[in-house]
Amino acid sequence: MQLSDLLKTPGAIVIDVRTPGEFTAGHVAGSINIPLNEVPARVSEFRSEAPVILCCLSGNRSGQATNFLLSKGLENIYNGGGWLDVNHASSL
Secondary structure (H helix, E strand, C coil): CCHHHHHHCCCCEEEECCCHHHHHHCCCCCCEECCHHHHHHHHHHHCCCCCEEEEECCCHHHHHHHHHHHHCCCCCEEEEEEHHHHHHHHCC
């Protein structure tokens, strides 16, 4: 499924895994900031029937978080890549 389609799914959630400072400097409207180092302690916040799209600056940290969450048995977790790409896809 395309990123733009995932973002249009009712209830879709965007979680930005960058640091709070990076998030404050710019982020996808309506996204939630859960820094990568906090992901293991906050796994329950990623459980959703709707798609959970992770993003960061380049897709590297969101990829790490995606792989970790999938290894914990979560579903509907997607690496959206860089936040600017997610932001652009949300406007399509």
